[in-house]
Amino acid sequence: MGSACRRGASLAETLVALLVGLLVIQLGLSTLARLRAAQRELAERADALIAQRVGRHVLRRELRHAAAGRDWLADADSLALRAFRGTGIVCASDSASAELIVAYRGDRAPDPSKDSVRLLGEDGTSAVRALVGIGTAPACPAGLPGTAARWTLDVAAPAGAVVASVFERGSYHLAMSALRYRRGASGRQPLTPEVWAASTAWQTSGDRLGVELIPSRAGRSWRGFLAWKLPQ
Amino acid sequence: MSRSTDGAALVVVVLVTLALFAIGHGLLGLSLGELAASRAAARYLEARVASDAAVHRVLADSGGAWMDSVPIGSSRSAGSGSVGRARGEASLWRLSAESWWIEGVGRVGSTEARSARLAWAPDPLGTITTLHGVLTVGPASSVRLSGSVDAASPTSMEPPHTSADCDPWLAGLQAHYASEPLAAVATYAPADSLLRLGLLDIATMLGEMDVHLSGAGIASPVESLGVCSTAVAWNWGDPERPWGPCGAYMALRGSTGSVSMSGVGQGLLVVDGDFELAGGARFFGLVLATGTLSVEDGASLTGMAIATGGVSVAAMGSVHGSACWAARALASQRATLGRLRPVPGVGNLGPI
Numbered sequence: 001m002g003s004a005c006r007r008g009a010s011l012a013e014t015l016v017a018l019l020v021g022l023l024v025i026q027l028g029l030s031t032l033a034r035l036r037a038a039q040r041e042l043a044e045r046a047d048a049l050i051a052q053r054v055g056r057h058v059l060r061r062e063l064r065h066a067a068a069g070r071d072w073l074a075d076a077d078s079l080a081l082r083a084f085r086g087t088g089i090v091c092a093s094d095s096a097s098a099e100l101i102v103a104y105r106g107d108r109a110p111d112p113s114k115d116s117v118r119l120l121g122e123d124g125t126s127a128v129r130a131l132v133g134i135g136t137a138p139a140c141p142a143g144l145p146g147t148a149a150r151w152t153l154d155v156a157a158p159a160g161a162v163v164a165s166v167f168e169r170g171s172y173h174l175a176m177s178a179l180r181y182r183r184g185a186s187g188r189q190p191l192t193p194e195v196w197a198a199s200t201a202w203q204t205s206g207d208r209l210g211v212e213l214i215p216s217r218a219g220r221s222w223r224g225f226l227a228w229k230l231p232q
Numbered sequence: 233m234s235r236s237t238d239g240a241a242l243v244v245v246v247l248v249t250l251a252l253f254a255i256g257h258g259l260l261g262l263s264l265g266e267l268a269a270s271r272a273a274a275r276y277l278e279a280r281v282a283s284d285a286a287v288h289r290v291l292a293d294s295g296g297a298w299m300d301s302v303p304i305g306s307s308r309s310a311g312s313g314s315v316g317r318a319r320g321e322a323s324l325w326r327l328s329a330e331s332w333w334i335e336g337v338g339r340v341g342s343t344e345a346r347s348a349r350l351a352w353a354p355d356p357l358g359t360i361t362t363l364h365g366v367l368t369v370g371p372a373s374s375v376r377l378s379g380s381v382d383a384a385s386p387t388s389m390e391p392p393h394t395s396a397d398c399d400p401w402l403a404g405l406q407a408h409y410a411s412e413p414l415a416a417v418a419t420y421a422p423a424d425s426l427l428r429l430g431l432l433d434i435a436t437m438l439g440e441m442d443v444h445l446s447g448a449g450i451a452s453p454v455e456s457l458g459v460c461s462t463a464v465a466w467n468w469g470d471p472e473r474p475w476g477p478c479g480a481y482m483a484l485r486g487s488t489g490s491v492s493m494s495g496v497g498q499g500l501l502v503v504d505g506d507f508e509l510a511g512g513a514r515f516f517g518l519v520l521a522t523g524t525l526s527v528e529d530g531a532s533l534t535g536m537a538i539a540t541g542g543v544s545v546a547a548m549g550s551v552h553g554s555a556c557w558a559a560r561a562l563a564s565q566r567a568t569l570g571r572l573r574p575v576p577g578v579g580n581l582g583p584i
Contacts, residue, residue: 021241028248035255046262053273065582087348087581089325089333091305105584120350122331123431124575144305144325145335146584162327163350163581 044195048219051192055179055213056224058191059172063227070126074204077175082118082167086110088149090164091140095156101137102164103146110134110151110166114184117153119161129153131166174200177216272343279345282320282338287347289313290322290334291574295353295566300400302326329355330430332572348581351572354430356562357401361408365418366536366553367525373542379527379549381416386555390534392474398556400563405555414553420540427522427540431576432569434522437502440568441486451497453478468497471516482517482564490523500561506541509533517561527551535561
């Protein structure tokens with residue numbers, strides 16, 4: 001255990017410590033690199049899942065209240081539709097002033113600057129009118145569910161109308177890696193993260209409307225049913 | 233040299249561990265967020281299925297006499313049920329005489345979804361008052377009235393029945409006929425002369441009937457151990473003994489061919505062909521026929537009839553116009569023809 005025995009030991013210890021340190025740093029850096037890649041992939045997959053969920057939810061919800069041919073039409077690159085935003089039960093109608101009193105419920109309040117009204121008769125016949133004004137009204141005498149409102153139409157409602165649905169004209173597009181909505185002639189606004197490949201498309205063949213969502217990077221593609229193209 | 237590197241590995245390991253912890257925490261948060269979103273979406277879907285199921289349960293149910301007691305604009309609860317962990321409830325609002333708003337609400341926890349459908353059911357009062365004559369015939373069809381057709385008292389009920397048997401509709405019918413008297417014979421309004429009952433065409437009506445018959449037969453009440461045997465094709469109730477087991481039974485009978493009736497009966501008769509009341513026959517109620525209605529000598533019809541092919545009343549035959557009997561015949565079929573059904577081409581209403 002003399003000094004002669006310990007000579008050179010610190011050098012060996014230092015070299016071992018350096019080697020171990022380098023090894024740990026190497027392992028740490030490579031682990032960090034892998035984790036970063038995994039994190040990026042996971043975020044992309046999360047975005048793809050969000051896009052898929054939002055896209056499916058939005059499209060199914062829009063088409064749920066609409067009838068094929070009458071309310072929506074799909075082609076290779078877009079889905080044009082009447083996007084229903086609320087429904088009122090007709091309490092009273094005045095053909096002279098083209099006014100309706102309705103008990104209204106919906107996603108948002110009707111807006112005469114962009115909305116129209118679909119009127120349904122007892123036998124299912126429908127007529128479309130422009131909504132030109134809204135106002136308050138006394139509560140519907142029948143106590144129907146919803147908020148009483150007075151709507152002014154461009155032309156009087158047909159006799160026997162029992163239900164009035166508010167809609168705006170719009171179209172959905174699978175373009176530029178995302179689901180986009182265009183109201184009227186305005187620009188296409190993205191509703192989902194931009195995660196889809198250019199091959200993502202509507203499935204319009206046969207008697208059903210579907211969609212195939214193909215992520216551009218992470219995740220598997222998803223093909224799903226949206227609505228029947230047959231009359232209800 | 234060794235002193236300067238002592239502890240460096242520990243520092244690096246601690247830093248790497250911290251970085252790993254931070255990344256792991258982020259990934260865990262991301263996963264939990266995704267899980268929460270997926271659960272919320274699943275809850276919404278379950279609630280929506282429950283609300284749809286509640287609506288369809290109402291549409292699949294047979295109707296009932298309660299439908300005639302719901303005033304226009306009033307609502308009625310239509311029961312509840314479960315789909316998995318989701319609870320669904322349905323409500324009805326009567327929008328007009330014949331149209332109904334059916335709404336289902338599905339709930340899973342605090343998540344709620346709503347569905348609504350427009351439904352239709354024939355209204356006896358509304359349907360009967362659209363007829364302008366005791367006998368309604370198709371355009372340009374033959375009408376031979378040698379016997380009597382009485383249209384003077386459409387709201388009266390002859391003994392052994394009383395005005396109480398016409399109670400739900402009596403006031404409405406009296407008000408209607410006070411301003412618009414009933415004619416003996418009127419022409420069927422629709423240009424295509426297709427026999428219809430609101431949204432129901434004759435094929436649908438015949439398709440929904442349980443008991444069909446054809447040819448000639450003698451209608452008479454059939455009882456077994458004090459209970460009316462309603463499945464017997466020629467048991468058309470017992471209008472002359474309203475207190476008997478078959479007294480309250482209003483038959484619903486359909487035929488895809490011509491029918492000749494003898495005996496006595498009451499109810500709603502849908503015939504895709506000619507209908508003959510043979511000598512001595514007595515029928516009370518409503519007749520819908522695509523062919524000719526013949527009332528032979530000694531036979532009588534009390535109620536109303538639509539006969540697209542025309543009518544023939546023999547010299548000793550009689551027709552007593554009774555809107556009460558016609559309304560009774562329609563109202564008694566709430567479980568079948570009178571039930572709620574979705575209005576074609578409308579689908580889901582909303583969003584609500």
